[in-house]
Every structure is written in C-alpha cells, then in structure tokens.
Amino acid sequence: MNLPIMEQTFISAKASFAEAKAVILGCPYDGSATFRPGARFGPSAIRKTSWGIETYSPYQESDLTQIKIHDMGDLELPLGEKKTSLSLIQEGARRILSAKKFPIFLGGDHLITLPIIEEIHRVYPDVHVLHIDAHTDLREEYLGETLNHSTVMKKVLDLLSKGRLSQVGIRSGAQEEFALAEKIGSILFSDPKSLRRMVNRLKNRPVYISLDLDVMDPGLLPGVGTPEPGGFTFQEILSLFKGLQPLRVIGFDLVELTPDYDPSQISSVTASVILREMILAFCSR
Amino acid sequence: MNLPIMEQTFISAKASFAEAKAVILGCPYDGSATFRPGARFGPSAIRKTSWGIETYSPYQESDLTQIKIHDMGDLELPLGEKKTSLSLIQEGARRILSAKKFPIFLGGDHLITLPIIEEIHRVYPDVHVLHIDAHTDLREEYLGETLNHSTVMKKVLDLLSKGRLSQVGIRSGAQEEFALAEKIGSILFSDPKSLRRMVNRLKNRPVYISLDLDVMDPGLLPGVGTPEPGGFTFQEILSLFKGLQPLRVIGFDLVELTPDYDPSQISSVTASVILREMILAFCSR
Amino acid sequence: MNLPIMEQTFISAKASFAEAKAVILGCPYDGSATFRPGARFGPSAIRKTSWGIETYSPYQESDLTQIKIHDMGDLELPLGEKKTSLSLIQEGARRILSAKKFPIFLGGDHLITLPIIEEIHRVYPDVHVLHIDAHTDLREEYLGETLNHSTVMKKVLDLLSKGRLSQVGIRSGAQEEFALAEKIGSILFSDPKSLRRMVNRLKNRPVYISLDLDVMDPGLLPGVGTPEPGGFTFQEILSLFKGLQPLRVIGFDLVELTPDYDPSQISSVTASVILREMILAFCSR
C-alpha cells in the first residue's frame, strides 16, 4: 500500500535544484513596509493555498507539470537587519543565477527587488525592468529612509539609468514621483497598442518583471500592505501577460502579499494562480 | 397590540408546503469538499442574510411576494456517511417532485447535485442540465474518490449521456477535463449569441440548472470552498439569467457557499440576491 | 532634533477652523441601521487609514495639500436618542455653514443627512440634492419608524419638493419606492449623456451631494451596513465625479461605512480615496 504524503512546496514544484529549469525562492523580508506589515507570511501562504488550484491553465492551454520547477523554500532572515537581509536575498539570487536557472522570487515587501536586480544586473548588464504595481515607488526617501519599499524603483532607476525601467498599472504616488515618471517616460498604459510598442522596443533584450500584487484591485486581492482602489481585474492581468509573452523574460518576482489581512484567503489563492500563469507565460520559452 | 415575530425562512417564503408553487430545501452536506469545508452552513447563512435584502427586483421588475414559496429548512444529515446523506437528499427531492412543486436546493457542496439529478431524471427522462461553475467537475476521481464535488458532472454526464450537459463560466480544471469537455462540446460561452443558440436548441426541453457560487468572482463572493479568480460579475450573472429566461427550467440548485470564510458576509448577501433573481426568472412561468 | 508626531486628522487636514476653506465633521450616529450597525466607527476608520494613501490624485492631477482643510473630529452623540443626536448634527452643520466653510460630513448611517439638509436648505433655499446610493431610501416608514436610514430621501423630498432630488446608482428598494422614484423622475443613469443633461439643468444651482458608500460594489467595499451586489467600480465612481465637476457643489456627505465588518480594511482605504477625490473635485472651485 502506497502512503501518499502532501507536498509542502508550491504546487507541482517537485524537481530537485539540479534538474530544475526554474527555481522559486521565498524572500520574507517585510521590514520596510510603511503601512501594514506581514508580507513575511506571503510565500508560505502561496505555497499552502496553491494546493487548492489546478496545475493546468485553460488560458494558456499548458500545464505546470510540463516545466521542471524547484522550490527552495523561504530564506530565514534577521528582519530587523535590513542590510543583512538584503545581502542574504542577493546571495540567494546569486545561487540561482550562477546555476543558470530561471529565478522566481516571492516577497516579502517590494524592497527585496533591489538586491535581486543588483544581482540580475551583474549577469545581464543590459537588463530592462518591467515594474507592475499600483505605486510608483519612485520616492527619494520616506521619513528620511532611503532604502524602502516606496523608494525601490528610484534605486533601480539609479542603477539602470533612464529608459531601462517601464511601469504598468501605476495609480498612486506623490506629485514628484509622477513628475519623475513623466520625465523619464516610464509609465506605460496596459492597452494592447502601448504594450506592443514596448515589446517591439525590448525584443531580444533581457527583461526582468517585478510584480507588486497591489496592482490588482483590492476587491480581488485585499491582503496587501498598501491597498489602493481601482486596480486590475484578473482578466486584465491575463491580457497583460499575453501581451508580454514575446518578451525575453529572464526572471521575475511577486511581492507584497500580506495574507493575515485577508481571512477569506482569496488573496493567496489569486496570487497562486498569477504565479502559475507567470511561470507558464515566461519560463517555458 | 400585534406582536411581530421575525421569520426564519428565506425572505418572503411564507407559504405552506401545500399551497406553495416553489419549495426550498437546504442540503447541508459538505463531506466531499477537497479544499475548504463549511458549505454545511451555506443554507442557514442565506436565510439569515436574506432579511437584509429586498423582495423586489428592479432588474426584472417583479417581486418575490408574487410567488408562493415554501422553505422546508435544512435536512439533518450524517455528514460522515456519504451514501446515507445522498439518499436523504434524493428522498427530499422526491417529496418535492412528487408533489409537483418547483424544487430549489441549497448546498452544501456540489456533490448534492448528483442525487437530485438522479431524481429529476426519473421524472424528466429528457432533462438537460445547465451547469454554471468555475470548475469543470468532470474528473473521473479525486485521490481515488469517485463520488466527489469534483467528479459530480462526470457522473451526471454518465447518467444523461453526451449532448445533455451544458457548462457556463468554466475556468478551472485538469487538462483531461477540458479535453473531455471539448470532446462532448459542453462548454458554452456566456455571450448573448452562444446563449441564444443553446436556448433555441433546448426550447421545450426540461432544463435543470446547477449553479456553483464559485462561478462568481471571488472578489464579490469570497466565501466558497474553492475560490478561483476571474469569475462573473453580478451584472454578468444577471445577463446570463436574462438570456436563459426563455428556457423551460424545472428546478435548480445553488451550491458551495461557505460563509465562515467570509466575515464581511457579502457572500451570503450576494447569494441571497442571486437566489431571488433565479426564483423570479425561472419559477414564475 | 525635531520630534515628528503623527496626525490624527484626515490626511492633510491640518488647517485651523478659521483658516480652512473646507471643514470635515464626523457624525457617528448609527441608531437607524436596519441590518448591520457599526457606522459609528466609520469616520475614525477613514481618518486612521487615510495615512496609508497619498494626498496627490493622479486622476485629477491635483493635491490635497493645495486646499486648506480643517477636521473637527467626531461629534459625541447619545446614540439611543435619535432626536437629540440629529439636533447635534444639525447644530454642527450650522457652525460650519455660518462660518461660510465648505461642509463635509462623515457618517454614521444615512439618517444623518436629514438634519444636514434641513440646515443646508435654510442657507440655500434652492438647493438640489444629488443622492448617490444603492438604495432608494424612499420608504414612508420601516416597521413603523418614519425617521430612518431607509426613509431619509423621502423626508428630503418632502422638504425640497419634486424635481429637486436626483438619484444615481440605485439598484435596490421596495416596489413602491421605485414607483415613486419613477413618478418624480429622480433616478438617473450614470452614463455621460444622462449626467451631462442633469449638469446642464442644474448649472448655477447649489447642489449638495449625499454619497452612501454602498453604491460601490460590495466586493470593493464590503464594510457597509446593507451590502447590495452589483455596484459601481472605482473607475465608474471616478467617471461620475468627473461628469459632475461642472456643478456648483456646496457641500457633501459620505455615509454608511461600517468598518468592523471588513477585517481587510479595504473599505476604509477606499472610502479615504473617495473622500480625497470628492474634496479635489468639488471644494477647489
């Protein structure tokens, strides 16, 4: 008699590190959340609820089981030590990249994206960052803090220079942030035409996608650190992914899920399906 | 002085069994839920919150008070005994059908639909089933279990044969389930044209509707056993009902409400309004 | 070293009463709620969560910091004494109006609007009321109660007479209420054309807006006393405000937020953004 044991990884992520094409790493740092903390519990909530969804996507007519995925679990981080936490995340990214795997990071708050992109940038010096978010995250500082989930894209911009950052879904920010975004032309509409133009421009360039789950409407995904009304529906996010599929995506992250603010758990379930769709859209090339 | 006492039935369901045209029966079996249990509390949650809505539908310009409805309450079921529970539900269906009433069943998980359709099928051998759901429910088995909320439509199909099952709203299932659905052509788009074609085909045939509340978007109706992003809005469900109104509907069920996963109670309120709209759309012919 | 202290007002409402152009007053009366009470906690929840949003609106490209706003805090009301509570609210309105400030009221249940409009009507005898709500609120009485959150617009109508009340977003009410609404032609569609027609008709007339937050879809704003499926999305509410901008609005209220029914807090956050948008759209003329 066979003794079936439930997996504790993300659904269908059964491959070993060695045999995997894509590798998932949980980065549960939430020390720079300015409103509601708790994104440290995001990656484990995605893993747990992923067993309530299917591996098959009827939207893309493909199945997660067709891709070899390894789930490394969550980094154990000293959450009050920002620098150390970011270094450990960077080291995690290094391990995955040096093994030539497709990296997938689960946040944590949005600041985790900074050390990841620093590492991505060393491997792909011409990387372009596609930032999908409700918030510009282009502040210089927040209450004097320069490394923060609300300044992270300003830091990315400083690293990559103008023209290397595109932003979709933005609907919140300070006046100065929108002024900067306009100046560098980063903000992108999500209509097919705008997307096609960007896709054409970036064709053959390595693209890293950073998706803050608060880009979704808070009605659909209430469990985030900084909810903002008026976001994407699930259908709009699917259309966006479809439009982006021609890109040469070399990695992505999914951040800011704060599951304890959503007792209905639909935020975690929806994040799981978004993760499935992103893996199928971007890892299988 | 008159002493007003609050009713404990579904709103406006004051008729006796004898005088009623339509009869509501709660079937709180949730023993085959594969993800989150608790649909046993669905029918009582609908009854309770129904007193916060109106009996009048501005969409259909008609009023529940114009239809004589009896609410039998909930069956008392031995939830760990699947066969016995299903038999009791079937017996409940028999009582309503043999009295020539329009039957309305409140789940419970989706497996309750199987004994109901078995009974419906005896009375209406040419019945067509319209399955409104996020999930195909066409599995052969789930972890070796063949009678399950995820296999129920496969069993219905086996009973009724090909061409007698139509499915609307489907957006989740295993690859084999979609393959089967495609083979038998069951999946239907919810655009007016597709609906009209089906309505034309089924005109004068008895139709039974089984509506799994997870067909709605989980943002609107989070309290279900297996939430799946990307569902119908309330307007879309109204349009669907409008499109289906020419059908000769001979009964329906509403399943999978899991109220304790939604502390905001909007799931139960929305289910109450959906029940009102279905009664007005399908019982008043 | 400067010692920064967090404000406890609505975001950016730092002006003194004397210097302010607009004045916010919390009216936490919820004694006439017929379904779920708790709107007494609405104004404080808006204040608290407003610190998680931005002062800048990318939709209107303007910033709250450009308007001098004073937040008076919440009235302390004897909630079981309806008449006294309503008198205190009326007195609050009188203070603001007699100082020639733009008044903004936060409910509380919808009955608070009655004493406010009585006061507004004394100052602006030709005031037109724009009622944005899911419910008609046109009952004569509810269980014998004539002053109630479900009769409030009937009372307003009695005060102002026919043609002086317009209603947008209505999707729930008793049959008689819809009959009355039709008779007086109050119900308005929210399409640009209908709005433009009303705006043209009311140009130069003083308009008071009363917005019941249950006009929004309960998926987006579950924390209300009487949730009703099928409401406005946030984009629709923005379009509505845009369409109304030519009006000469002389005050408004935001009522029925019931925050303890929404542990995700998205209701309060969304109400905060709606309040920001209304201030920017209607106070800055």
Next chain:
Amino acid sequence: MNLPIMEQTFISAKASFAEAKAVILGCPYDGSATFRPGARFGPSAIRKTSWGIETYSPYQESDLTQIKIHDMGDLELPLGEKKTSLSLIQEGARRILSAKKFPIFLGGDHLITLPIIEEIHRVYPDVHVLHIDAHTDLREEYLGETLNHSTVMKKVLDLLSKGRLSQVGIRSGAQEEFALAEKIGSILFSDPKSLRRMVNRLKNRPVYISLDLDVMDPGLLPGVGTPEPGGFTFQEILSLFKGLQPLRVIGFDLVELTPDYDPSQISSVTASVILREMILAFCSR
C-alpha cells in the same frame, strides 16, 4: 423513509406555546449600546450554535429534554424607535406572563430588561432583582440619555426601591455609581457565604435574574458590547448558579451577546451552555 429536518429553535425547545412550561423570547434591541452595537444578532446566534452543544448537563445531572420549552423566536423591532421597541418587548413579556409561563428573554442590549421588569413587577409586586453583570448600570444618564443600557438598573431601582436590587460580578462603573451601590448595599460578593446570606433573606420572595454576559471574562466570552477584563470563569458562574438554586426564580434574561465581534463563535456557544444551565437550575422547580 423519514425526512429529518433541523430545528431552528434553541436546542430542545420543541414544545408548543400552549404545552410549554418555559417560553423563550428574543428581544434584539441594541439601540442603546454605548460602545459596540450588534446585540441584535445575539438571540439568533445562540439558537444556531446551541445545536453544537448537548441537552444534558453533567453539572446538574439533568437534561433539557425533561422540561417543556417553547421558543417564540425574535421580536421584529423598529430599532431606531426606542419607546416603541421597549413597548413591544413589554407586550411580549405580558403575553408570556399572562399565560403563566416561565419567561426567558434573550437580548439585545441591557435596556431590554427595563420594560420586562416593569411587566414582571405588575405581576409580582414584591419581586427582587438579581443583577449579574460587569457594570453597575446605575448611571443617572449617559450623554444626556436617561434610558440606556448603562442606566437600566438605576431605573429598576427607582421602580422597586432600595433593598430590592442585588448585584453580583460588578467590576466597572463611574465613581458615583459605586457610591450609590454602596449606599444601597446592592453589591454582593459571589463567595458561598454572601450568596447564602442573600438566598436566606430572599427565600420565598419572587426573584428575577438579569444576566449580562459581560460578567464573564472577555477571554471566554469576547463577543459582548462592552468587554471588561477580570470576569467570571465558567466554573465560577456554575458555582453561582448552584448557590442561587434555592431561590424562587420567576424569570430571567441573558443580554449583550454581540456575536459578530467574535469570529471564533465561542461566545455564542458559551452563552448557549449558560442558557441551558439557567433553564435547568431555575425552571424545573
């Protein structure tokens, strides 16, 4: 085949009004709650969760099934009309008393006890009231409101005069309230000796018990309008009931359950068991 249907009354309360010895009436008025409203949902929550407990008490070695109980359900009250609501409650009490039944009232906030005692007092002019509560409820007024859940025992005192009110469990009140309580000697310790003394004094006098559930520790029963730390454990409440058993109790109420503030539902379950114990202790003489 028998078709078992779940009851919607309090557990085991199957008797008709005519045959019943004891009669339960839900009085869901909560219009005078000063902190958290929602006691309107108390009686229905007790009914629903009572089906998760047993009819048998191992503490008293007796069973609810041995007493004929009728459950009238809940009064339908115009909650914003305090006077009317109280009149309807008084009328409800009158019906039960005039039929010579043992009356049991479920609140609702504590103000419901006033019209009940007015009615009790007409039938039993020498009634003594035993008030079990965390709060003195002896205020003259609260924010100018004289009929309120915090003034109710002052009104009872005015009706019955000094020496006819005893209070147990009190641990919260204004300084003047404690001064008054001391002056009239109402406050009673719950040790066996104090209880015995009171029981001796009241032997053969009709006693009405009014139990505010916040007398329990909020750790055990968090779902109340005004939680106050440091209350009775369940064992202490059992001891209290045991000590009171020799009294000639002629009716009682159980008030202030506010179930929506307790998602764990233990408040309603505990209230159900307390109700069972009170029925067994006081109705079976």
Next chain:
Amino acid sequence: MNLPIMEQTFISAKASFAEAKAVILGCPYDGSATFRPGARFGPSAIRKTSWGIETYSPYQESDLTQIKIHDMGDLELPLGEKKTSLSLIQEGARRILSAKKFPIFLGGDHLITLPIIEEIHRVYPDVHVLHIDAHTDLREEYLGETLNHSTVMKKVLDLLSKGRLSQVGIRSGAQEEFALAEKIGSILFSDPKSLRRMVNRLKNRPVYISLDLDVMDPGLLPGVGTPEPGGFTFQEILSLFKGLQPLRVIGFDLVELTPDYDPSQISSVTASVILREMILAFCSR
C-alpha cells in the same frame, strides 16, 4: 556565505526517519466533524506556528533538540471516503510502529484515533488508552452514523474491553454516555490523587494517550470543532502531564485543532506548546 532556509517541519524535527526516535504524522481527516469542520488544516497550522515558540521547556527543564524527531508531513487523504482515509491512517501507523519509532499523530478529527488504536493494539495487545477530552465520545451512533468523532471511544472500548479506557477532562456528553462512563468507571478526575491511583494501577502497562484539544478552555483554544466552556487551563494541562510522567506512554495523538476558526492563531500556538510538552514528557524515557 551560508544561505539559511526556514524549515517546514514541526520545530526541531530535523531527524531523518531512520535516525529518529519519535515520528510525527499529520492525519488531516475531518469528515466526521458534526459541528464545525476544518481540522484538516490542524497539522499544518501547528507546524507553521511552532516556529514562534521555543524548543526549551522551562516547566520540564529540557529541550526538544535533545530528542531526535522526524516529521513525515501530512497524509494526502480522500476526505469524502471515510474507510479509505482510515485505512491510510492505519497504514501510516503501521509504518511507524514497525520501525519501532515512538508515534505521534496530529489530527484531523477524533475519528483518526480509531485506526491508530487498532494498529497500536496489534503491537501492544495489553494497551491502555488514556482519553483526554471535553466530550465522552461514547455514543453508539450520531444521526445513524456509527463511525464518527463522537463515537470513537465507544469503538475503542469495544476493541479493548472495560477497564482499559480512562477519560480525563470530560464535561460534555449525552445522558447515556455519562451512564456508560459511570458503569465502566472510565471517568477520572484530574486531581493529583486520582491520577496517582491510575498511574499506580497502570505502571508497566503500555499506555496510549489521545488528547482532544477541546479539553482546554475555549477561551485559550477557541479553534476547535466543538468548543465547550469550562475546560482546562494551560497550568492544569501541565500538572496533568506531570502526574502522568511515570506512565509508560508508547504513543499519542493531538486532535481537533480547527485553525481557521481562530484568526488570532493562539489555538495553534498553544497546540504547538502542548505538543512540545508531550514530546518532552513522554518520548524521552
């Protein structure tokens, strides 16, 4: 640089199956819950929250790190198939017992104990069962269902015969259950003297402990299927364990944690500490 990854087992359970002395197996069957389902999520909730507690017990002055423990994870069970689920649990027990490990089972509802004890009984024919619970669980049947979480100890009794079952903490059951318990003398007080007597009687006999977490007071541990007021405090459970320490315990289970009914998560944390204390008290001989 070392890359620290968080464990997903119960805290400190890092040993391999081969090297372990004690083995934990999650048995997430909850198909026989009669009131609130959801114990299927119990084992994973214990694992997750165990990382918020310490491995060291100041009560026993010993540390989990001193015992080699393996955590097998959770069985994957077809929850609607009672017989199959119970067989798989029995097979799991067989694996652990045949490898001569100390078995620890995490429920799931209490019915999981039956197949476990059947297996234990094959290995230890003279086993004595110590049942720690709020409920007798001695029913013959529940709504016609004979295999159920409320009949499990009757089945155990049938298997082991009179004198081989002791019950502590019991405070709820039907009258017949208490009658049976009295007849067979199973119910035990938890005072030191009673315990000492039992311990003396059972010295050298193999003892299996089955602990239903609802034996704790629901104020401390609200997240259970069938909460019952008046249970053990944590100190009382510690005293009980201390009194039982001389026994030769050969395995135990911990059942009925229903974490989704407790958003505060204290139920899972407390269950984790109880599990730590049981391992330290009973596995280290």
Next chain:
Amino acid sequence: MNLPIMEQTFISAKASFAEAKAVILGCPYDGSATFRPGARFGPSAIRKTSWGIETYSPYQESDLTQIKIHDMGDLELPLGEKKTSLSLIQEGARRILSAKKFPIFLGGDHLITLPIIEEIHRVYPDVHVLHIDAHTDLREEYLGETLNHSTVMKKVLDLLSKGRLSQVGIRSGAQEEFALAEKIGSILFSDPKSLRRMVNRLKNRPVYISLDLDVMDPGLLPGVGTPEPGGFTFQEILSLFKGLQPLRVIGFDLVELTPDYDPSQISSVTASVILREMILAFCSR
C-alpha cells in the same frame, strides 16, 4: 448649544504638556518583531478602545480624572531604519524627562525599551528595571541580529549590571537565557512573599517598569506578537500591581500589543484597563 466633540487621546488625558504630571508617548516601532508584526498599531488601538472603559478603578478606588495626564500621540518613525527610530524614541524620552514629567511609553515592540532605559539611566543612574514579560528577552542575538525585541533585556543588563534587573512572569526562552537569568538571579515569582522581598530591597531606589503584554494569558490578550500560553490572569496582574505599589516607580512602558491579530478587540480593551491601573498605581505618589 454646546457642540460635544470626542477626544482622540487616551481616556481622560486632557491636560496640556505643561500642566501635566504624567505624559504618554506612543512609540510605534515594530521592526524587530520575530514572529508577528503589527505592534505599530498598538498605541492607537489603546487610545480608541479606552473610550469604552471607565476612568474609575474599583480596585484602587481612585479615578484617572484626579491625575493630570497629557497624551503626546504617536511618534512618526521610519520603521525600516532601526537606529533612527530608536534615536527618535530616545529623544522623545528626553523631552518628557527633562520637563520632569512621569513618562509613559506605549509600544511598539519591546526593543523600544532600550533607548528609553538609556535615557532613564542618564537621569537616574541607580535605576532598577522591573521587567514583566512571558519571555526572558535575554538572547545575545537572534539570527545574527543583536538589537532585537528578544535581546533587549540583555542589552539593558549590559547597561545596568547584575542585580539591577528583576523579571516577573517569565515562562519562555532558550535554555541559555534561563541559565543566564538564574546566574544573575533576575527571575522573580509573583507570589506576595517574593514581591515583598524585592520591594523591600528596592525601597527608595528609582524603579522603571517595562511590561510586555504577552505576560498576560493569550486567552485574555491574544493580540500580541508572540503569544505564549499559561500567562497571568487579570486578577494576578492586579495583585502584582498592588504588591509593587510601595515602590518608587519613575516611569513605565506597555509594549507588544498587536491589535490586528485580535478582531474581538478584547486585547486593546484589556491593555487600556491595565494602563489605567498602572497610572493609578504608580503615578499618583
């Protein structure tokens, strides 16, 4: 007509800074929480719920209104910048101390106590710290982090030296922490005799009290960062305060309230009453 406005301070804290004897400062830093974050919302939750309790303590027969208290509100802190946040808290302490006020700090996580005691120590070089907590907080480091809510008392010890730290309520910690506590003899039982001995020893010495709310039983106060079963009841905390009253307390803090983990809000209410009792016990000398 007077227009009553609700206060937003802690109850009865109406004095200006200048006239106040005691000053409350909220320090909402929670960046070093190792398990559940959210203590940033602690001070505002205490303020809000304090309006549901009384100013009068029947335990001490005294009233908050007899003490002039000023509530400064909450510091606005860059939560991801530990050093800066701690500096701002220290600066806040300096302001209060240099004005010779009795300081009261509301956390925030326990690390806030470190900068406060550094400042206290400058003013009172012979200060003794009384640490009331479930956890030793005596770690050298946690995952490499040396400034953390779990190391804070080790840092205090390093500052003050042996014999200057007493700890009450401790029931959780690593083995090394208990070893250290034993070596320095810091842990104190809460029985009257032990307390009297300590009080005698410290008579006339300035004493600072740091109270971590998780010292209370999590059944009573579930909303804390790191719940630990088996804590103080409210009566035990009152007895403790009574025993400590002869001490010359020169300030105190109340930390680790994490209100969003407790939808019943009893944690915040209980914290409010504890704060009232501490003010009455320790500020009025």
